[in-house]
Amino acid sequence: MGIPLIQQVRVAKYLIGKKIRGVKRYPLVLMLEPLFQCNLACAGCGKIDYPKDILRRRLGVEEAVKAVEECGAPMVSIPGGEPLIHKEMPQIVEALVKRKKFVYLCTNAILLDKRMDDYTPSPYLTFSVHLDGNRARHDESVCREGVYDKAVDAIKKALNKGFRVNINCTLFSGEAPKEVADFFDSVMEMGVEGITLSPGYSYQHAPRQDVFLGRSQSKELFRSIFNIGKGRKRKWRISQSSLFLDFLCGNQTYQCTPWSNPTYNIFGWQKPCYLLVDEGYAKSFKEMMETTDWDKYGSGRNPKCDNCMAHCGYEGTAVTDTFAHPLKALKVFMRGPKTSGTMAPDLPIVYDRAAHEAEVAAQQQAEQKKCASGQAV
Numbered sequence: 001m002g003i004p005l006i007q008q009v010r011v012a013k014y015l016i017g018k019k020i021r022g023v024k025r026y027p028l029v030l031m032l033e034p035l036f037q038c039n040l041a042c043a044g045c046g047k048i049d050y051p052k053d054i055l056r057r058r059l060g061v062e063e064a065v066k067a068v069e070e071c072g073a074p075m076v077s078i079p080g081g082e083p084l085i086h087k088e089m090p091q092i093v094e095a096l097v098k099r100k101k102f103v104y105l106c107t108n109a110i111l112l113d114k115r116m117d118d119y120t121p122s123p124y125l126t127f128s129v130h131l132d133g134n135r136a137r138h139d140e141s142v143c144r145e146g147v148y149d150k151a152v153d154a155i156k157k158a159l160n161k162g163f164r165v166n167i168n169c170t171l172f173s174g175e176a177p178k179e180v181a182d183f184f185d186s187v188m189e190m191g192v193e194g195i196t197l198s199p200g201y202s203y204q205h206a207p208r209q210d211v212f213l214g215r216s217q218s219k220e221l222f223r224s225i226f227n228i229g230k231g232r233k234r235k236w237r238i239s240q241s242s243l244f245l246d247f248l249c250g251n252q253t254y255q256c257t258p259w260s261n262p263t264y265n266i267f268g269w270q271k272p273c274y275l276l277v278d279e280g281y282a283k284s285f286k287e288m289m290e291t292t293d294w295d296k297y298g299s300g301r302n303p304k305c306d307n308c309m310a311h312c313g314y315e316g317t318a319v320t321d322t323f324a325h326p327l328k329a330l331k332v333f334m335r336g337p338k339t340s341g342t343m344a345p346d347l348p349i350v351y352d353r354a355a356h357e358a359e360v361a362a363q364q365q366a367e368q369k370k371c372a373s374g375q376a377v
Contacts, residue, residue: 245337
């Protein structure tokens, strides 16, 4: 597992405290989005589809720190947009590190070389660099040539300066398992701390919808990748629980626990999770936790969640299962995810599928009429 011992101990202490107090819903990682603006326009991104006035907005240092303290999660992931665009990001990170929060500062690394000296190496700070595959695959994913090479150069420089560096890898449709396995091997050779994995979520506002994996496709892909890894006898350092990886390979039946990764951004506390951007906002963390209809979301409960297996929804579930069944988790950790045999069943669909399909058809017809009207004008 690609997570330092100090972080494992601190997070375990936090979780045990919640269990002892009988808290059923609690945050594990705060997704702190200080801006939506980015210097890339990736094909699978649903976070940059906003008007220019929204893209110019930023969370200030005081507001960001207040959200972190209000939430209380031991880990803070800072995605975007591209956080290194934010002029006050060094001050935000410094304030969170001072409070001994484990900060994952997400970046596409285009600006990392220039901005690196604005930060100080610390066991509480990790640069989480976005890399979706080898040079050709990654540059295709981010829709710009040369980004892979720039990211790798910045990674090497950050490691030489003593920074913690993690790779954030999202896999999409059309992945070749061998190429992904080769990419993981190359990442390990770079000397990074670990890899965070996730199948891409089908954002409604993403520029392209044909890049996303279905649920069964995701399971087959991850089984193939880890099977290759076993054949090579390679130990990839993955910055996630062994049971989450087992879930990705179709061996665990899990329900999403979106409250484990709450999101705070320029609009407030986002309901119910980082990935669903049209469900409304709350003014406080307490309000978000108490007023969100959690039973309305998750696998089989909501059509928007049907193909989601993202870490921000299911890693928290896997961590809870690890504490509930430590021997099962240890077994998976020792042998790796199962890559053959019958898969665990998916949760049953309880929403009205026919009604949902009719609603989608009506929306598509409305969009077509709108487009036709615009063309006519």
